[in-house]
Amino acid sequence: MADLKSYEVEECRASFEVYDSTGEGKIDAFYLASLLRALDVCVTEDTAQKNGATKKLGEKMLTFEDFLPIYSAVKKGKDVGLIEDLLEGLKVYDKNENGTMMGAELAHVLMSLGEKLDDPQIDEIFTACCPPEDEDGYIKYETLLKNILAGPHPESK
Incomplete structure (x- = not known):
């Protein structure tokens, strides 16, 4: 490909081979998103x-x-937003205008907007990335976003 540098092609090839479970030079299209994320x-x-x-x-x-x-x-x-875009979107829910929002409200937003997540996925995100709630149940959403975008995150054991 003329628009990819040779080192990018080699990175792609190395990652592709990881997903080529049969060694036949093909991957199942089911794993396409995972392969792209690996890159x-x-x-x-x-x-x-x-x-x-x-x-x-x-x-x-x-x-x-x-x-x-x-x-x-x-x-x-x-198709990918920047952290600034995501922060701007969450400010709508920041009733105190102090960079926090209710943990339950954040979970609701994650379950209902964009690519919808389910309860186990929300629990996984909160466990891996969410700062602790304060005594009133508020979470610093900028810290959460930075933690998510800093991934990858180890899987829960």
């Missing part, structure tokens, strides 16, 4: 599916040659 490309499930990911294992296989244009296109995409 530090923030991608939603919706974006991954628009670019060829599948919801079930075994529906479609991708070769490395299939993957490179997907990687290139998604990497250039503007």
Whole structure:
């Protein structure tokens, strides 16, 4: 690919080979979002599916040659917000205008806006990234966002 540098192609190849479980030079399209994230490309499930990911294992296989244009296109995409954009959006819920919001309200926002999360995913995010609530149940949302964006986070044991 003319728009990718040789070291980027090699990074892609190394990561692709990790997901090539059969050694046949193909990956299951089910793992496309995970592969892109492994290459530090923030991608939603919706974006991954628009670019060829599948919801079930075994529906479609991708070769490395299939993957490179997907990687290139998604990497250039503007489908990712900056922390400033996310902070601005959460200020709507900051009733005290002090950089905090109710923990329960934050959980509700995460479950209902954008790519919706479920209770176990919310619990995982709060466990891995959330600063402690104060005595009134408020959380510093900027700290939470910085922790999330600093990932990857170890899986709960």
